[in-house]
Structure formats: structure tokens, C-alpha cells
Amino acid sequence: MFPLDLSAEHDAFLRVCGLTVQYRAERGGAVTALRDINLAIREGEIVGVLGESGSGKSTLALTLCRLLPASADVRSGSVRFRNLDLLKASEREMEGVRGAQISLLGQDPTSALNPVLRVGEQVRQVVQAHSQESPMTSRERARYMLQQVGLGEARHYDAYPHQLSGGQKQRVAIAQALVCSPSFLVADEPTSSLDPITQAGILDLLQRLVDDSKTTVMFVSHDPVLVGRLTTRIVVMYAGSIVESGRTSEVYASARHPYTAGLLRSRPTLGHLGKRDLPCIPGVPPDLVRHSAGCAFEPRCERRIAECARSDPPESLNVAGDRTARCFNEIG
Amino acid sequence: MDETLLQVCELTKVYADRRPAGRTTEVRALREVSLAIARGRTLAVIGESGSGKSTLARCIVQLEAPTSGQICFAGTDLTRLDKRRLQPFRTRMQLVLQGSSAAINPGFRGWEVVAEPLRIQKSGSAEEQRSTALQCMQQVGLQADLAERLPHRLSGGQLQRLAIARALVLNPELLVLDEPFTGLDVSIQAQIANLLLALQREGSLTYLLVVHDLMMAGALADEIAVMQDGQIVERGIPAGVLMTPQQEYTRSLVTVARGVASTGASTTGSL
Amino acid sequence: MRYLFHRVVQAVVVLVAISILSFVLLHLAPGEFFSEIRLNPQISLASVDALRAQYGLDRSLPAQYGLWVRSALKGDFGYSFAYNRPVSSLIWPRVRNTLLLNTVALTLSWLFALLLGAWAAARPGGWEDRLSAVGTSTLFVVPDLMFALAFLMVAVRTRWFPAGGMMSLDMTGATTSSQLRDLSAHLFLPVLTIGLGTFPVLYRHVRSAMAEALASPFVRAARGYGLRRNQVLFRQALPAVANPLISLLGISFGLLLSTSLLVEIVFSWPGLGPILLESILGRDIYVIVGIVIVSAALAIIGNLFADVLLYWNDPRIRAEWR
Numbered sequence: 001m002f003p004l005d006l007s008a009e010h011d012a013f014l015r016v017c018g019l020t021v022q023y024r025a026e027r028g029g030a031v032t033a034l035r036d037i038n039l040a041i042r043e044g045e046i047v048g049v050l051g052e053s054g055s056g057k058s059t060l061a062l063t064l065c066r067l068l069p070a071s072a073d074v075r076s077g078s079v080r081f082r083n084l085d086l087l088k089a090s091e092r093e094m095e096g097v098r099g100a101q102i103s104l105l106g107q108d109p110t111s112a113l114n115p116v117l118r119v120g121e122q123v124r125q126v127v128q129a130h131s132q133e134s135p136m137t138s139r140e141r142a143r144y145m146l147q148q149v150g151l152g153e154a155r156h157y158d159a160y161p162h163q164l165s166g167g168q169k170q171r172v173a174i175a176q177a178l179v180c181s182p183s184f185l186v187a188d189e190p191t192s193s194l195d196p197i198t199q200a201g202i203l204d205l206l207q208r209l210v211d212d213s214k215t216t217v218m219f220v221s222h223d224p225v226l227v228g229r230l231t232t233r234i235v236v237m238y239a240g241s242i243v244e245s246g247r248t249s250e251v252y253a254s255a256r257h258p259y260t261a262g263l264l265r266s267r268p269t270l271g272h273l274g275k276r277d278l279p280c281i282p283g284v285p286p287d288l289v290r291h292s293a294g295c296a297f298e299p300r301c302e303r304r305i306a307e308c309a310r311s312d313p314p315e316s317l318n319v320a321g322d323r324t325a326r327c328f329n330e331i332g
Numbered sequence: 333m334d335e336t337l338l339q340v341c342e343l344t345k346v347y348a349d350r351r352p353a354g355r356t357t358e359v360r361a362l363r364e365v366s367l368a369i370a371r372g373r374t375l376a377v378i379g380e381s382g383s384g385k386s387t388l389a390r391c392i393v394q395l396e397a398p399t400s401g402q403i404c405f406a407g408t409d410l411t412r413l414d415k416r417r418l419q420p421f422r423t424r425m426q427l428v429l430q431g432s433s434a435a436i437n438p439g440f441r442g443w444e445v446v447a448e449p450l451r452i453q454k455s456g457s458a459e460e461q462r463s464t465a466l467q468c469m470q471q472v473g474l475q476a477d478l479a480e481r482l483p484h485r486l487s488g489g490q491l492q493r494l495a496i497a498r499a500l501v502l503n504p505e506l507l508v509l510d511e512p513f514t515g516l517d518v519s520i521q522a523q524i525a526n527l528l529l530a531l532q533r534e535g536s537l538t539y540l541l542v543v544h545d546l547m548m549a550g551a552l553a554d555e556i557a558v559m560q561d562g563q564i565v566e567r568g569i570p571a572g573v574l575m576t577p578q579q580e581y582t583r584s585l586v587t588v589a590r591g592v593a594s595t596g597a598s599t600t601g602s603l
Numbered sequence: 604m605r606y607l608f609h610r611v612v613q614a615v616v617v618l619v620a621i622s623i624l625s626f627v628l629l630h631l632a633p634g635e636f637f638s639e640i641r642l643n644p645q646i647s648l649a650s651v652d653a654l655r656a657q658y659g660l661d662r663s664l665p666a667q668y669g670l671w672v673r674s675a676l677k678g679d680f681g682y683s684f685a686y687n688r689p690v691s692s693l694i695w696p697r698v699r700n701t702l703l704l705n706t707v708a709l710t711l712s713w714l715f716a717l718l719l720g721a722w723a724a725a726r727p728g729g730w731e732d733r734l735s736a737v738g739t740s741t742l743f744v745v746p747d748l749m750f751a752l753a754f755l756m757v758a759v760r761t762r763w764f765p766a767g768g769m770m771s772l773d774m775t776g777a778t779t780s781s782q783l784r785d786l787s788a789h790l791f792l793p794v795l796t797i798g799l800g801t802f803p804v805l806y807r808h809v810r811s812a813m814a815e816a817l818a819s820p821f822v823r824a825a826r827g828y829g830l831r832r833n834q835v836l837f838r839q840a841l842p843a844v845a846n847p848l849i850s851l852l853g854i855s856f857g858l859l860l861s862t863s864l865l866v867e868i869v870f871s872w873p874g875l876g877p878i879l880l881e882s883i884l885g886r887d888i889y890v891i892v893g894i895v896i897v898s899a900a901l902a903i904i905g906n907l908f909a910d911v912l913l914y915w916n917d918p919r920i921r922a923e924w925r
């Protein structure tokens with residue numbers, strides 16, 4: 001996953017170049033949600049996008065599926081999926097792509113399901129949207145998929161959303177997302193509304209399904225622990241930019257960007273028992289409307305130097321292997 | 333100071349779910365729950381949704397009446413008091429809800445939200461109320477310029493701090509916090525956790541912390557109680573519950589939390 | 604089934620309460636059928652009193668009510684002084700005519716509202732949406748009476764449509780198809796008038812419900828799985844908005860009578876409207892009570908129908924009643 005390596009062009013499954021997305025703010029003015037994003041994903045990878053609120057991770061996920069709200073403007077950049085330029089494709093073409101080639105799995109299973117339709121029917125409608133099959137065949141496929149996600153009993157197919165638990169509803173959403181065997185799954189915080197044990201179950205399920213079908217996954221989350229568990233490569237976002245990227249194990253073992261390091265340290269673990277202060281990053285994420293010169297993280301950074309306030313650190317500094325870090329004074 | 337501030341004995345809460353067509357089913361939200369917290373200490377109650385932990389919190393702060401059992405605050409049994417005599421106790425303990433659902437009036441400005449309890453209790457002039465509110469906001473780390481902001485312009489972390497400030501304005505001795513970390517970014521969770529620790533040190537506050545994040549509970553609590561289906565199935569010091577859980581249910585919770593947490597420290601990406 | 608039983612019991616109770624209420628109110632109103640006759644110097648007071656006694660008007664209020672209930676149970680629902688017939692036989696054929704007029708008008712209104720509302724909601728902010736909004740607002744503001752009179756004038760001047768009534772004079776004995784054609788011709792203008800009156804409100808509701816459904820998370824999710832726009836509209840959004848729309852259907856049923864009253868009078872449609880007016884002016888109290896009960900019953904049936912539809916459509920409501 002190497003933005004500048006053009007030799008990897010033919011390998012690229014998904015390539016994002018120079019993507020800048022803004023939202024029109026209510027008071028006139030624009031919120032820059034994504035600033036000059038460069039990203040390449042290889043087929044078969046499980047890439048994590050780690051970022052907190054305002055980092056732009058959800059905007060990135062929505063842009064890849066062309067599901068941005070009307071108030072969003074793609075200011076520049078391109079998103080190439082295989083040979084298709086997603087930003088230039090027509091809505092009709094995108095309808096064919098969504099669900100069949102790129103699927104989005106969202107975070108709130110409760111509101112993502114139609115309350116007056118049976119869940120089996122909702123999965124079947126996805127099948128129907130992408131093929132000309134008879135109702136019988138599409139029903140069978142839907143049933144099979146529900147079985148794959150652990151809802152194989154007859155009563156599950158005919159159940160209405162309100163009869164299912166949060167975890168079960170998310171399983172239905174997973175079934176909908178994967179029933180047409182898309183090659184790319186974008187999972188946007190799929191477990192954030194679930195409690196820990198259910199969360200673990202859903203992640204296990206995702207892991208298994210993705211391993212079986214060799215689906216490429218982009219897993220978006222604010223929880224470093226979840227991202228660490230599931231992914232092979234990771235991209236860390238802050239205030240609309242990618243601040244660090246590399247293999248998950250390496251980044252977690254020795255983060256180079258101060259934000260990543262701070263974030264990883266602030267998660268309580270067994271070593272934190274005893275009512276001592278948790279290490280934390282002071283301050284709050286920046287206001288995305290005003291963009292001052294210099295690094296967006298600089299006000300909160302303990303490693304800041306004079307250069308940091310003056311100009312934005314360059315796109316990505318070429319670090320050994322395929323690590324990148326957008327920092328003038330990186331760690332290590 | 334090892335005085336017991338809060339003692340709950342055999343607390344039971346049964347809800348009658350009255351359906352139309354006259355059928356009523358019973359829901360036992362709390363079954364003979366007993367616990368005690370000493371002054372200045374923190375008790376964390378862990379549980380999943382449906383375990384009864386929120387019901388417990390609401391019963392203790394007198395938002396709901398328990399079906400049976402006793403709630404003793406500083407030696408007095410609150411369940412035996414009538415409304416009038418209960419009044420002074422209500423200000424001694426306060427509830428802090430999750431910021432986003434803390435029933436913050438969207439039309440009130442920052443300081444007005446915090447001053448609301450003072451207005452309801454009619455304590456002090458409008459000027460005094462405002463200055464107390466501003467003081468509390470400062471105490472929780474909210475800058476002065478947020479005092480005039482409307483809630484929808486505040487971030488999740490700021491809303492949570494506002495909810496805490498509002499709870500502090502009446503100088504309570506006990507704070508009951510119901511899922512204050514849920515929905516917040518990881519780095520903000522750490523900030524709020526540190527805030528709570530600091531407030532406790534400065535004001536010797538007592539906390540009843542209801543969460544479903546085991547690791548956060550371990551970092552903040554003197555004692556952990558694990559709830560399942562309305563009952564406390566295990567309790568002990570954090571080191572005990574997290575490293576050597578006795579009950580099956582606790583073990584599964586810990587495995588999930590640890591199995592996931594330890595990966596943060598170790599390095600394997602794909603398991 | 605338990606549900607249905609509950610509602611039927613409720614309905615009966617309500618009807619009884621309404622009958623009592625209207626009875627009392629009517630008697631409180633000054634004057635009665637015989638007031639005018641009383642003024643006629645040629646008829647002695649004794650005869651008037653005898654007439655009153657015959658109809659039980661000299662008895663106490665509860666006793667009169669009792670008489671009425673007995674008559675109701677017999678199927679007569681009281682007696683019309685003006686027409687000299689039991690009330691039920693008088694109003695029954697008119698109920699049918701009113702129902703015919705209103706059902707046709709309501710069905711067409713709903714059909715257009717659904718289609719147009721869905722179409723506009725799928726293109727929010729587009730020219731179709733804005734044009735429809737302006738158009739329906741205008742329709743909403745114009746009083747029904749104006750439409751009725753305008754159409755009547757058109758009918759009289761151009762002779763394209765009959766100027767009132769339900770059936771042409773030469774139609775008895777004609778073939779069914781030409782009878783139907785004749786009926787349609789007579790129906791056209793009154794239906795159009797009522798339709799133009801009810802359509803704006805329905806359209807507004809359909810459009811906003813659909814717009815809300817189309818903006819809801821599950822529709823966004825469905826689009827995320829690649830469902831086409833039409834699939835989303837009809838297979839996802841429409842079932843989801845059925846609830847408030849079904850409730851609206853129930854309510855519009857109930858407003859039936861008041862809506863068509865005026866129109867029936869202007870177009871001389873032989874429904875409940877003209878006879879209600881007549882009876883009010885003439886204080887033919889039992890007819891009035893009868894018509895009030897009928898309209899209440901229609902409202903109740905409409906709501907009941909809507910509730911049953913709601914039960915059938917929404918699984919969450921079914922779960923509550925299990």
C-alpha cells in the first residue's frame with residue numbers, strides 16, 4: 001500500500017489519488033473533510049482506517065461507494081477501482097457496482113433495516129437487484145447467506161427486525177453486504193453500537209467470511225484495539241489527512257507519528273489498574289472549517305518543533321519498507 | 333475515611349409490562365442486589381445491555397422506586413422517606429448520563445445547562461447561579477468561550493463534560509455515572525477518565541460508575557461488580573476480577589476484553 | 604381477533620354515546636317540527652297537542668330516548684315527520700348514493716396523490732416538486748364551493764355534463780353499459796370537486812412521508828447495496844410509509860360526510876347532504892339523529908378499516924397484540 005510507487009500500478013485494486021472532499025457548512029464556508037488523500041489497496045488485503053471523529057474516515061468510506069450526501073463536494077482527485085473511475089461513473093453504473101463489487105457495511109444495524117419487511121426479504125432484494133434470477137432462486141441464495149452468518153433457522157428468514165437482537169441485526173446487514181460476493185467490503189464502524197461480547201462475535205464472523213471468500217476489506221474504526229485485531233495494514237487519519245500508514249504490527253509496535261503513539265497509549269489495558277491517570281492527548285481535534293498553515297496536529301503535539309506551525313508536513317515521507325508518516329519530527 | 337456512603341440491600345425492581353388487551357408480563361430488572369461504597373471510592377458496575385445496571389443507577393438516585401429493598405445513604409434509609417424528607421438527599425447525589433442522551437435542553441446555552449439545577453432548586457440569585465455555573469465549567473475543563481454555545485455546536489467530549497459540570501453544581505457527595513464513555517473517541521475517553529480521577533481527588537467525590545468497558549472500569553475503580561440478568565454475579569478488586577475471574581460469565585467478558593486488548597500491545601495484525 | 608373484538612365493542616359504545624348526545628343537543632335547540640304549525644291560526648292547539656302526543660313529543664326526554672331506542676332496535680331509527688316514513692327507509696338509499704360518490708372521489712384522489720407524491724418526493728427540489736407544491740397550495744386555498752359553482756356553470760353553459768342529479772330521466776330500462784356511462788357523466792363533476800378539495804392535503808402528506816422514508820437510514824443502506832431507484836421507491840419506501848398513510852385513510856373516511864355535503868347540495872346529488880339540510884331547517888329531529896349516527900358510524904368503520912390495515916401491514920403492531 002504505497003502511494004508513490006508507480007510500479008505497483010498494475011497491482012492496484014483500489015487507488016485513491018489526491019482526493020479532497022468538502023462539505024458545505026451551514027453558515028456558508030466549507031468543512032474540508034478529506035485533504036489530498038492518496039491511498040492504494042491491493043487485492044486480498046485487510047486495511048484498517050483508524051481515526052477519531054472529524055478525521056474523515058467515514059467520508060472516505062462513503063466516497064468509495066459514491067454515497068456522499070448532497071452537501072458534499074468532491075473538490076479534486078480520483079478513485080479508481082480496477083478499471084473504473086468511481087467518481088466519473090454514472091449513477092446507473094454505480095448501482096451496478098454497489099453490492100455486487102463494492103459493499104458498504106454501516107454502523108447502526110437497527111436503523112439500517114426496513115422495519116416493515118422481513119429480514120430474509122431484505123437480503124433477497126439485494127440479490128434481485130443484481131441478477132435476473134427468479135424469486136425462488138434469489139430466495140435460496142438469501143437463505144444460504146443468512147445461514148452463513150449464523151441465522152440459518154427458518155424463523156430467522158421470516159423474522160422482522162424488531163424481533164432480532166442488535167447482534168443479529170448486524171449479521172443480517174453482513175448478509176446483505178456479502179450475498180452478491182463483492183470483491184471489496186467497506187466496513188464503517190460495524191460494531192460500535194454493540195456491546196463487547198456481541199462485538200467479538202461479529203468480528204469473528206467477519207474474519208471468517210472474509211478469509212473464506214478472499215474479499216478485500218477496508219475496516220474503518222475509532223478503536224485501535226479492534227483495528228489492531230483484524231487488519232494487516234493500517235492507515236491512521238487525523239483532521240482529514242493520512243498521518244501514518246504501514247503494516248499494522250509494525251505501526252502498533254513502534255508508531256512514528258505522535259498522534260498514533262498518543263492514541264495507542266491512551267487505551268486502558270491491564271497495565272493501567274489502580275486509578276492512575278491515563279496517558280492522553282491534550283486538547284481537542286481542530287475545527288475543520290478553518291485550516292491554518294502548518295500541521296493540523298501541531299497544537300496538541302508534544303513533539304512539535306518550529307517547522308510544524310509554519311507548514312504542512314509533506315504528503316508522505318518515504319520511510320523504510322512501506323511505512324509512511326506525515327511528520328517533521330517523527331518518533332524513532 | 334472509610335465511612336460507608338452508600339449501601340444497597342437486597343434491591344429488587346420488577347417492571348410490569350402492560351400490553352394492550354390486558355396481558356401483563358413481568359420483567360425482573362433487579363434481583364436482590366446488594367452493594368456498598370465507601371466515601372471517596374469508586375465502584376464500577378459492569379454489564380451488558382439488559383443486565384440491569386442502568387436500572388440500578390436510576391433507583392439509587394431516586395428516579396425510580398424499587399419494588400423492595402433498601403438504599404441507605406450516609407446511614408439513612410431513603411426508601412422509607414416521604415417526598416419532603418427525601419428532598420435534601422436528592423442534591424447530595426447526582427446522576428451523570430451519557431453526554432449525547434443526557435437530556436440536555438437544545439435551546440439552552442452552555443452555562444444555562446449547567447445552571448439548570450440551581451434554577452430548579454431556586455438557590456441564589458441569577459448572578460450567583462451564573463458564576464457558579466461558570467466555575468463548574470472551568471472545573472471540568474470547558475473553556476469560558478463555550479459558555480455561550482448551544483449544545484448542537486459542542487463535540488461529544490464537550491457535551492459529556494457539560495453533563496458532569498451540571499451534576500457538580502449542587503455539590504453532591506455521590507456521582508452516579510451511567511455509561512459516560514460510550515460514543516466518545518478513545519482519546520477523549522482518556523481525557524474524561526482523567527477528569528473524573530482529578531475531580532475525585534480534589535473533592536473526595538464518591539463514584540458509582542456503570543460501564544460496559546471492562547478495561548476502563550479496571551483503570552478507574554477500587555472495586556468492580558459484574559451484573560448479569562439483574563444480579564451481581566461477581567465482585568472484587570480490579571486485579572482480582574480481571575486477572576482471575578471466578579465466574580463463567582466474568583471469564584467470557586474478560587477474555588473478550590483481554591483478547592482484544594492484548595493485541596493492542598502485541599503486534600499480530602491478522603489473527 | 605381479540606383486537607377486532609375490542610374495537611367493535613368500542614365502536615358500539617361510541618355510537619350509543621353519540622346518539623344520546625345528539626338527542627339531547629337537538630332537544631335543547633329551540634323550536635321543533637310543530638312550531639310552525641302551531642302558528643297557523645287554522646289549526647287548533649288541541650290538534651297540535653294530539654299530533655305531538657302521537658309522536659311522543661310530550662313525554663320526558665329519557666322516555667323519548669327510550670322510544671327511539673326501541674324504534675332503532677326494530678330497524679326504523681325513528682320517524683320522519685316531513686316524509687311520514689321511518690327514518691331508515693328514508694336515508695338508506697341516500698347513504699348508498701353518498702358512499703358511491705365519496706368512494707369514487709376518495710379512490711381517485713388517493714391514487715393521484717400517491718403517484719404524484721411519490722414522483723415528487725423522488726426528485727426533491729426539482730421542478731416537478733416545486734410545481735406540484737405551488738399547484739396544490741393553490742388548490743388548497745380555493746374553497747370547495749367555488750369549484751362546485753364554477754363547474755356547475757361550465758355544465759350549464761357547455762352542456763358537456765349533466766347539471767346535477769344522479770341519473771338522466773330516460774335511463775330506466777336502458778342497457779347496463781349505457782346506464783354506467785350515464786352514471787359516470789353525472790359523477791364526473793361532483794367527484795372532480797370533492798377530489799380537488801381533498802387532493803392537496805393527501806398529496807402533501809404522501810410527499811412528506813415518502814421524502815422522510817427516502818431519507819431514512821434503511822433506504823440509504825438499500826441504495827448502498829445497489830438497489831435501483833424504482834426498487835427502492837416501491838419495495839422499500841412505500842411499505843415503510845404505509846403506516847401514517849393508512850391512518851390518514853381512516854381519517855379521510857371520517858371526513859367524508861362533511862366534505863361531500865356541500866357538493867351534493869350544489870349538484871343536487873341525491874345523497875345525505877340535501878336531506879340533512881332540509882331536516883335541520885325543518886327540525887325533523889329523528890332524521891337528523893339518524894344521519895348523525897350514520898356519519899359517526901362511517902367514521903368509525905373507516906377508522907376500524909384503517910386499523911385493521913395497519914395491523915396487517917405493520918409487524919410491530921401485530922407483535923404488541925400477540
